[in-house]
Every structure is written in C-alpha cells, then in structure tokens.
Amino acid sequence: xxxxxxxxxxxxxxxxxxxxxxxxxxxxxxxxxxxxxxxxxxxxxxxxxxxxxxxxxxxxxxxxxxxxxxxxxxxxxxxxxxxxxxxxxxxxxxxxxxxxxxxxxxxxxxxxx
Amino acid sequence: xxxxxxxxxxxxxxxxxxxxxxxxxxxxxxxxxxxxxxxxxxxxxxxxxxxxxxxxxxxxxxxxxxxxxxxxxxxxxxxxxxxxxxxxxxxxxxxxxxxxxxxxxxxxxxxxx
Numbered sequence: 001x002x003x004x005x006x007x008x009x010x011x012x013x014x015x016x017x018x019x020x021x022x023x024x025x026x027x028x029x030x031x032x033x034x035x036x037x038x039x040x041x042x043x044x045x046x047x048x049x050x051x052x053x054x055x056x057x058x059x060x061x062x063x064x065x066x067x068x069x070x071x072x073x074x075x076x077x078x079x080x081x082x083x084x085x086x087x088x089x090x091x092x093x094x095x096x097x098x099x100x101x102x103x104x105x106x107x108x109x110x111x112x113x
Numbered sequence: 114x115x116x117x118x119x120x121x122x123x124x125x126x127x128x129x130x131x132x133x134x135x136x137x138x139x140x141x142x143x144x145x146x147x148x149x150x151x152x153x154x155x156x157x158x159x160x161x162x163x164x165x166x167x168x169x170x171x172x173x174x175x176x177x178x179x180x181x182x183x184x185x186x187x188x189x190x191x192x193x194x195x196x197x198x199x200x201x202x203x204x205x206x207x208x209x210x211x212x213x214x215x216x217x218x219x220x221x222x223x224x225x226x
Contacts (some may be wrong), residue, residue, distance in 0.1 A: 004156070033213075043183075043202065043216040056213070091156050101147060102214060104156035
C-alpha cells in the first residue's frame with residue numbers, strides 16, 4: 001500500500017522566495033497533519049485538517065506560512081516569503097479517524113539560503 | 114496542555130543487550146501512547162502503541178509498558194541488533210475527541226556490533 005507521499009524530498013532556495021511543499025495522504029484517511037522538525041524544537045505540529053477543513057493552525061509560526069487542502073488527496077504548505085530560519089524538515093502525516101495510528105511521509109528537507 | 118518528557122536523549126548499547134527508553138506525560142486524560150522509530154532521511158515509523166486500558170504490550174523483541182497512576186510509559190527492546198540504531202520518539206495523545214499527538218524530544222539509540 002502507498003504511504004503518505006511528500007514532494008519534493010529536498011528543496012534549496014534563496015531567502016525571499018516562495019516555497020510550496022506537497023503532500024498526498026493515505027487514501028481514505030480523513031485527518032492530515034503538517035509538522036516541522038528541527039534539532040532545537042523537535043517535532044512541532046503546525047496545522048491539521050479533518051475532512052479537508054483546517055481544525056487547528058495554532059502551530060503555524062507566522063503569517064508567512066499557509067496551508068490548504070483542496071481535496072481529500074492533496075495538501076500544500078506554503079511559505080512566502082521564506083527566511084533562513086525556516087530551514088527544517090517538514091513532515092506530513094495522515095490518520096483514519098480520531099482513534100487510529102498516525103502515519104508519516106518521509107519529509108521534505110528545506111534549506112533557505 | 115500535554116507535556117511529554119523523554120529520557121535518555123542518547124543511548125549506546127552492545128549488540129544483544131537490552132535498551133530501555135522512558136517517557137512521562139502530564140495530561141491524565143491522555144489515552145493513547147505510540148512509539149515511533151526514525152531512521153536517517155526517513156519519516157517516523159510507528160513501531161508499537163499502547164492504549165490506556167492495557168498495562169503492557171509486546172511485539173517480538175519490542176515491548177511497551179504503561180503506568181497510568183505514575184503517568185509514565187517505557188519502550189523495551191531486547192536482543193538489540195545494529196539495525197535497531199535510530200532515533201526513537203514517544204508520544205501521548207491529548208485528551209479530547211480530536212486529541213493530537215504530543216511528542217517527546219527523541220532518543221538516539223546506537224547499537225554497537
């Protein structure tokens with residue numbers, strides 16, 4: 001079975017550029033999560049969706065970050081404009097229902113120069 | 114909100130020995146405790162989980178124990194192998210119908226051949 005699919009796997013861009021990260025959740029899963037992982041702060045939840053609707057975006061660090069889920073099989077996390085401190089690994093995860101395990105993609109390693 | 118503490122941050126064992134990683138949580142309403150293994154360049158992978166109505170769960174060389182009264186849970190790996198080397202994360206699901214996972218900071222396990 002296909003797991004959570006993220007693209008790109010690596011992204012290197014210059015400060016000020018727009019960055020778009022993409023995620024395809026496991027088919028049938030109704031929850032989708034975006035996390036950021038850094039050495040200093042570990043795994044941080046940025047935002048999550050239930051049935052394509054954003055439920056909690058309190059973890060989104062700034063207005064420069066936005067996330068959308070236009071349909072059940074696709075979500076984007078956008079950073080505009082990007083800054084060097086946004087450099088991190090960004091993970092997407094999905095889950096079926098509120099009582100089932102959560103499954104992660106392999107992440108996007110983002111470097112902002 | 115929920116707070117999860119994980120110890121130790123690094124652990125080095127000889128192949129064949131056992132490894133134990135411990136976590137504590139703060140929210141008495143938490144009812145689900147997964148453990149994830151993260152290999153280099155990969156996303157966290159669920160290896161075992163336990164719900165609050167169970168005190169112990171085993172899966173081959175891996176076991177998890179839960180003490181609800183003391184609010185702590187542990188991961189036990191027996192007969193460790195070099196391929197067990199990775200970063201391990203514990204998590205606790207916050208109380209509430211859509212409780213999210215709160216992760217510990219991780220333990221880097223090194224198994225020396």
